[in-house]
Amino acid sequence: MTGFLRKIGATIALGVAFTTGAMAADFTPVLLYDIGGKFDKSFNEAAHTGGERFKEETGLDYKDFEPNSETQYEQALKRFARRKADLIIAVGVGYSVAVRNVASKYPDVKFTVIDAIIDLPNVQSITFKENEGSFLVGMIAAMKTESNTIGFLGGMDIPLIRRFERGYRQGAEYVKGDLTFIENYVGTTPSAWNDPIKAAEMARSQYARGADIIFSAAGPSGLGSIQAAKDTGNLAIGVDSNQNHVAPGYVLTSMLKRVDLAVYHAMKAAEAGEWKPGHTVLGLAEGGVDFALDEYNADLITAEMKAKLDEARAKIVSGEIVVSDVEGSNSGH
Amino acid sequence: MEFFTDMILLMDSTLRTATPLVLAALAGLVAERSGIVDIGLEGKMLAAAFAAAAAAAVTGSPWMGMLAGVGASVFLALLHGWVSIAQRGNQIVSGMAINIAVAGLAPTLANFWFQKGGQTPLLGDEARFSTITLPFADALADVPVIGALYSELISGHNLITYLAAALIPLVAWMLYKTRFGLRLRAVGENPEAVDTAGISVTLLRYQAMVIAGVLCGLSGSVLSTGLGGGFIRDMSAGKGYLALAAMIFGRWKPVPTLLACLLFGFVDALQGRLQGVALPLIGEIPVQFTMMLPYVLTVVILAGFAGRMDAPKASGTPYEKDH
Numbered sequence: 001m002t003g004f005l006r007k008i009g010a011t012i013a014l015g016v017a018f019t020t021g022a023m024a025a026d027f028t029p030v031l032l033y034d035i036g037g038k039f040d041k042s043f044n045e046a047a048h049t050g051g052e053r054f055k056e057e058t059g060l061d062y063k064d065f066e067p068n069s070e071t072q073y074e075q076a077l078k079r080f081a082r083r084k085a086d087l088i089i090a091v092g093v094g095y096s097v098a099v100r101n102v103a104s105k106y107p108d109v110k111f112t113v114i115d116a117i118i119d120l121p122n123v124q125s126i127t128f129k130e131n132e133g134s135f136l137v138g139m140i141a142a143m144k145t146e147s148n149t150i151g152f153l154g155g156m157d158i159p160l161i162r163r164f165e166r167g168y169r170q171g172a173e174y175v176k177g178d179l180t181f182i183e184n185y186v187g188t189t190p191s192a193w194n195d196p197i198k199a200a201e202m203a204r205s206q207y208a209r210g211a212d213i214i215f216s217a218a219g220p221s222g223l224g225s226i227q228a229a230k231d232t233g234n235l236a237i238g239v240d241s242n243q244n245h246v247a248p249g250y251v252l253t254s255m256l257k258r259v260d261l262a263v264y265h266a267m268k269a270a271e272a273g274e275w276k277p278g279h280t281v282l283g284l285a286e287g288g289v290d291f292a293l294d295e296y297n298a299d300l301i302t303a304e305m306k307a308k309l310d311e312a313r314a315k316i317v318s319g320e321i322v323v324s325d326v327e328g329s330n331s332g333h
Numbered sequence: 334m335e336f337f338t339d340m341i342l343l344m345d346s347t348l349r350t351a352t353p354l355v356l357a358a359l360a361g362l363v364a365e366r367s368g369i370v371d372i373g374l375e376g377k378m379l380a381a382a383f384a385a386a387a388a389a390a391v392t393g394s395p396w397m398g399m400l401a402g403v404g405a406s407v408f409l410a411l412l413h414g415w416v417s418i419a420q421r422g423n424q425i426v427s428g429m430a431i432n433i434a435v436a437g438l439a440p441t442l443a444n445f446w447f448q449k450g451g452q453t454p455l456l457g458d459e460a461r462f463s464t465i466t467l468p469f470a471d472a473l474a475d476v477p478v479i480g481a482l483y484s485e486l487i488s489g490h491n492l493i494t495y496l497a498a499a500l501i502p503l504v505a506w507m508l509y510k511t512r513f514g515l516r517l518r519a520v521g522e523n524p525e526a527v528d529t530a531g532i533s534v535t536l537l538r539y540q541a542m543v544i545a546g547v548l549c550g551l552s553g554s555v556l557s558t559g560l561g562g563g564f565i566r567d568m569s570a571g572k573g574y575l576a577l578a579a580m581i582f583g584r585w586k587p588v589p590t591l592l593a594c595l596l597f598g599f600v601d602a603l604q605g606r607l608q609g610v611a612l613p614l615i616g617e618i619p620v621q622f623t624m625m626l627p628y629v630l631t632v633v634i635l636a637g638f639a640g641r642m643d644a645p646k647a648s649g650t651p652y653e654k655d656h
Contacts, residue, residue, distance in 0.1 A: 037440070037566060039450030066450070068437075157620045183609045185620045195570045196561050201346055202605045208342045220565050223455065227562045231464065246455060 027271045029054075030085045031064040031263065032076055034092030036193045038066055040220045043240040043259060047091040047114070050263030058271065070190060073098035081106040087270040089114070089263055093160050093330060094190070099123060110275055112266040114259060115160065117279055117330045125279045126262045127330045130160070130255070131167030131323045132316055133289030134215070136309055137237050137255045138171025140291065141213045142179060143305050144235065144252060149180040151211035153203055153225050155218030156192040157185040163326040164217040164239070164255070170323055174312065182206045186221050196224030203228035203236070213237065213252060226251060235300075244296040252300050254292040258282065285317045337478075341485045343602050348486070349560060351598030352494045353378065356552035357576035358583070358590045359504050360545040364410075365585060366508065367541030368521040368647040369417050372428035373409065374549055375573025376435035381406040381553025383439040386453040386564035387446065389460040389557075398460070398558045399493075403550030409435070410546030411539070418538050421651035432573070440566040453557075453564040462491040462559040491559040493551055500548070505587040517541055521645035524652040534652045552576075578631060585645060596634075600627045 031051045033044040044066075051062050063085070065076050073095050080088050081102055089112045090099050096116035103111045103123050112124040119125075141150045152168055154161040165183060172179055184202040186192040199221035203214050207228065215237040216225035222239055223246065229236035230247045238244065238254030245251075262282065269275040282288020291309070293301060315321040357374045364371035381402035389398030409431055416427040440451030447453055470488035473480040508514040516537055520527045524534045556572075557564045579597055583590030604623040611617045 037450040037452070039448075039452060045450075184605055185608060188621050188624050191567065191570060194565055194567045196565055196568060197556060198570065198601075198605075200561060201350060201602070204349075205342060205346055205602070205605055208345075220452070223563070223565065224561060227455075230458075 027060055027086050029062045029087040029089060029267045029270060030080045031062055032073075032080075032088065032090045032095070033064065033066045034094055035067055035069070035190050036219045038064065041241055041243060041246060042219050042222060042238075043257070044091065044219075046241045046257065046259035047089075047263050049241070050260035051267070053260065053264050054267040058268075060271065062267065070094060074101060077102040077111075078105075081109045084109060086110070087112060087267065087275065089266055091115070091259065091263070093158070096331060110270060110277075112270075112275075114262055115330060119279075121277055124266065124275065124277050125330075126266070127279070127281050128257050128259075128262075128288050129281060129283030129323070129325075130217075130257060130289060130329075131163050131170075131325055132284045133255045133257065133291065134164045134167030134217075135171035135174070135316065135321075135323045136284075136291045136313065137215055137253055138168035138173075139175050139309060139312060140253055140301065140305065141168070141215060141237065142172035142175035143308065144300070145179070145213050147210050147212045148176070148178060149182065149210040149212065151203070151206035151214035152181065152183040153199060153206070153214055153216040153218055153222070154183070154185040155187075155199075155216075155221050156190060157188050159326045159328040160330065161185070161217050163329045164215075166326050167323050168215050171312075174321070175308075180210070182209060182211050186218055193219035193221055195221050196227070198224070200224035200228040200231075204232060207232045207234045215239070215255070217255070238292070242292040242294065244292050244294055248296040249300075251297060253297055256290045256292050258288050258290070261288065283316075284313055338481070339606075341481055343599065343606060345486050345489075346602035346605075347595060347598040348490060348494060349598075350601050351594045352490075352497050352560070353552040353555050353572055354576050354579060354594040354597060355497050355501065355591055356493075356548050356555070357573055358580045358594055359500065359587065360548035360552065361577055361580045362583075362585055362587065362590055363504065363508075363517070363541050363548065364545040365580070365648050366521045366645055367517050367538045368524060368645060368650070368652070369414065369538060369542065370424040370428065370649040371410075371413065371545060372425055372577065373413055373431035373573075374428075374576055375569055375571065376428075376432035377406045377409045377546065377549040378553040378556070378573045379432075379439055379567070379569040380409055380435045381550040382557040382568055383435075383443060383453070383553075383564045385550075385554040386456065386557035387443065389456055390447070390454045390563070393457075393460050395460055395462045395558045399462075399551070399554045402554035402558075403547050406550030406553060407543055407546030410542040410549065414539050414542035417651060418535055418542075421653065424649055424651075436567065439564070443564060443566075451566045456558065456562040460558070461562055462493055462555075464489045464491055465495070491555065493555040493559045496551065497555075500551075501587055501591050504548075508587065513540075518645075521647050524647050528652070528654065538652075578635075581644075582631075582635060584643060597627060597631075600630050 087110045091114045093115040099113045117125045203225040213235045216222035217239045226236045230250045235252040240257045243254045384405035385398035385402030388401030416422040417424045467488035470484040474484040520537045579593035582593040604626045607623045
């Protein structure tokens with residue numbers, strides 16, 4: 001029922017966009033979020049931030065859409081493609097199959113897809129080296145832990161999230177050899193992104209078993225993990241957006257994935273007529289991933305830790321340290 | 334000793350996980366015992382979770398949150414009652430309509446009021462039911478076995494969990510030891526007889542719906558203001574349906590229903606614990622398999638051990654005086 005209402009809403013919005021667009025010929029990109037919602041304080045919110053920055057700097061508006069279920073991916077893409085949107089940005093690996101289908105049917109519409117790789121002449125694919133950013137937060141966890149036990153909490157069990165885990169482990173082991181890892185995944189279906197209660201329960205269990213720091217790569221479910229850290233007096237590591245402010249003092253750092261930059265640059269490039277299809281990978285060297293350091297966690301990260309991190313960062317950028325990857329992280333599932 | 338500590342941790346997790354399940358299952362039990370099938374538990378739970386988080390965020394008081402959560406749930410229960418009792422509508426359709434409507438309405442309202450994309454703001458500690466440390470818990474913690482049991486397992490839950498523990502005997506007492514309970518059970522089995530005795534079937538069923546609404550409202554409130562700290566869309570995550578299964582598995586009786594909820598809670602805690610752990614002989618179990626555990630167990634139990642299911646006979650059929 002709501003899907004239907006939304007559809008009507010989106011159709012009206014589109015109708016308005018179409019008529020005003022035809023009159024003023026304004027550039028209007030479209031941003032499609034993944035399940036989890038625009039303000040998930042994580043992945044989708046980063047995309048939203050990028051869109052807002054574009055709007056603020058250029059004064060041009062963009063359209064966006066939040067799907068309620070996977071079945072809406074393709075419908076939404078088709079609807080905007082049929083209207084000849086100037087640029088359609090689909091955020092999330094879940095879109096890969098839908099973008100491939102729709103982009104091949106509308107070869108004159110530009111698509112940018114984030115987190116997935118689609119090899120078509122009208123699709124730009126942007127992926128991140130999450131393993132490199134996770135390596136750094138893994139180092140932070142290993143330097144900070146007092147119990148020599150650290151945890152990882154993934155959302156849905158997919159190769160992309162395994163990539164976070166891989167980098168995290170490698171980074172931690174780079175600092176200390178004798179660490180114990182505890183890992184959990186909230187689930188194996190997309191609903192795993194929206195289950196903070198279960199995530200909190202798993203995080204509590206990890207803390208009770210001796211972990212004192214947990215890195216959660218679980219979208220909105222990760223908020224449950226941060227809540228558990230706060231309730232039990234331990235530390236959590238946020239993901240995608242900077243989540244340090246969610247529970248000041250209890251969030252050690254956040255692994256930043258600069259989806260905002262990717263969205264912003266894609267919109268800017270398309271507006272300037274410089275948009276190009278193809279595959280771009282954003283790692284530490286490109287500023288695509290990083291860890292968050294701000295007033296909320298400044299007390300938790302010492303200058304000594306910072307120096308070690310900078311050293312490791314330089315080594316990763318120069319290729320001296322190679323962070324291993326997980327096969328199939330950016331293909332559809 | 335490590336095994337003992339592990340078991341305590343698992344049981345502790347079980348109690349937390351089972352709290353919303355028990356409350357919702359009791360709500361379903363009271364409704365069905367009066368003859369109204371309540372498949373809308375999921376929707377009422379989600380509505381209550383949203384209302385509780387929203388009210389707690391605005392007022393800063395978990396009690397106001399609980400009041401709003403219970404209010405929202407009772408309203409939906411009465412709506413379901415009105416459709417099923419007064420309009421003699423299909424109870425499954427009405428219940429599902431509530432589930433679907435709430436799934437869409439709650440994030441929409443949250444977005445409208447808080448502009449956080451279908452979430453409520455995260456609640457601070459003062460706006461949540463935080464954990465309660467029972468008296469002597471710290472002092473007894475070092476006593477072997479009993480100390481650990483008391484301080485780890487029994488102490489340190491939120492208020493609604495203790496409330497749920499108190500409500501189970503209360504509901505059982507109400508159903509089996511009071512005149513109201515007797516009539517309630519009768520109206521679910523044979524409403525004609527109750528009507529012949531001069532007791533209003535309509536009133537009894539509405540009363541049952543209010544009780545169910547209150548219980549389900551508590552179950553939703555514990556999600557967003559007790560266990561969690563704020564509302565996130567679809568956060569009930571199928572618990573309403575699981576509660577319904579627990580109630581059927583518990584054969585519409587309070588104590589077996591409680592045991593079923595505890596079992597579901599335990600299996601859920603266990604599957605989290607088994608992830609990534611290498612077991613002797615078997616090795617590490619893939620996450621997909623541990624995730625299946627609660628569902629496989631449900632099917633096995635329902636098919637193999639549950640035996641004959643005696644649903645209240647008039648459950649699901651609207652009462653019509655005239656035939």
